[in-house]
Amino acid sequence: MAEIKVGFYGHVRQYHNLRAEIDGAIHDVLESGTYVQGPQLAKFEEELALYMGTKEAVGVNSGTDALWLTFVALGIGPGHEVITVSNTFFATAEAIWLAGATPVFVDSDPKTRNIDVRKIDAAITPRTKAIVPVHLYGLTADMAAIARIARAHNLLVIEDCAQAIGARGDHFAIGELSDAVCLSFIIQKNLGCFGDGGAVITNNKDLATSLRKLRNHGSLKRSYHSIGYNSRLDELQAAVLRVKLKQVDAWSELRRKQASEYNALLANSPLTLPHTPPGYGHVYHLYVIECDDRDGLQAYLSSRGIVALTHYPIAIHQQEGFPWGRGARIVDSLAVTEQSAARVLSLPLYPELTRQELQYTAEAVQSWTESLNAIGQRAR
Ligand SMILES: Cc1ncc(COP(=O)(O)O)c(C=O)c1O
Structure with missing residues (x-):
């Protein structure tokens, strides 16, 4: 493309x-x-x-x-x-x-x-x-x-x-x-x-x-x-x-359609895609995938002209100075939170995104995972 x-x-x-x-x-x-x-x-x-x-x-x-x-x-x-x-x-x-x-x-x-x-x-x-x-x-x-x-x-x-x-x-x-x-x-x-x-x-x-x-x-x-x-x-x-x-429901519908399209285009990739439990109506404020080499994928997408952002790469309890003398409590471990912080990447998704832009983005994500496969490294 x-x-x-x-x-x-x-x-x-x-x-x-x-x-x-x-x-x-x-x-x-x-x-x-x-x-x-x-x-x-x-x-x-x-x-x-x-x-x-x-x-x-x-x-x-x-x-x-x-x-x-x-x-x-x-x-x-x-x-x-x-x-x-x-x-x-x-x-x-x-x-x-x-x-x-x-x-x-x-x-x-x-x-x-x-x-x-x-x-x-x-x-x-x-x-x-x-x-x-x-x-x-x-x-x-x-x-x-x-x-x-x-x-x-x-x-x-x-x-x-x-x-x-x-x-x-x-x-x-x-x-x-x-x-x-x-x-x-x-x-x-x-x-x-x-x-x-x-x-x-x-x-x-x-x-x-x-x-x-x-x-x-x-x-x-x-x-x-x-x-x-x-x-x-x-x-x-x-x-x-x-x-x-007045537009919110129509926009949510478009967001859901775009998420389905990403899901279909990325279905064969080894990346973790968003999960919606049965019966829930997700409105995809963000379309967030997870991947081991998140920074590598983000940099690759940037080199292809695509802006992907991270939500949130530093969890609150990981912020410098936490908890600033105010007090906070962590229950058990925040292992899932910490793992996500290191892996999350949000792909562009919004009602005004064109089909061509979405397909171009999905194709770029696919090329990146395929290039890793080619050098024997499996993207996950
Ligand atoms: C989960 C969450 N809570 C609270 C806020 C705070 O909202 P605001 O930026 O309007 O103060 C935001 C967004 O900015 C948010 O994403």
């Missing part, structure tokens, strides 16, 4: 595809003179709650704030432990530390790479207050098992759904088996705005009210305050998100 360039993101293509509607929405906000806490945010929250099938949606400034403010609103803080994973974006644990609580890391499942639910029981102590599963790469964690454990030990469950809007579990929806769901709308997410944004989805009206207060300097009524923070989702971002929310 002739050489082409394959980027990792389709942000500008996405904007061009929706240009008239997005430009119109931005223009209307600019002309309205209301740029924070206005009608766009209210309508977006209504539409998002409807889309997620929950009673409430509260817009905030980022996915990190969504997690942190939810912990604060639910009374998770100093003296409490929160069970989560180390193979996630840093913000999951950062928000636990910001709330003053201690993250407790359990290993990930070798197949799904989500929290290994068989390891959660051993992590529970009298200080445990919550479980924070991360729906990594767009695949929902085993929420049925997590909810069972949480009920048995009277724990809160907060879903880190930054990567998985639109995903489905086997017989459960996101938000159905937890206290709250945290979303991120940073541009590279499956629903992304032009900057930072986030939201909390919940069926708990009191939690939603606390969050509305916390995000606005502890104020629900002009001039009346308690201590909160400034974490508002502004009108421009809300207006853009309203346009894009």
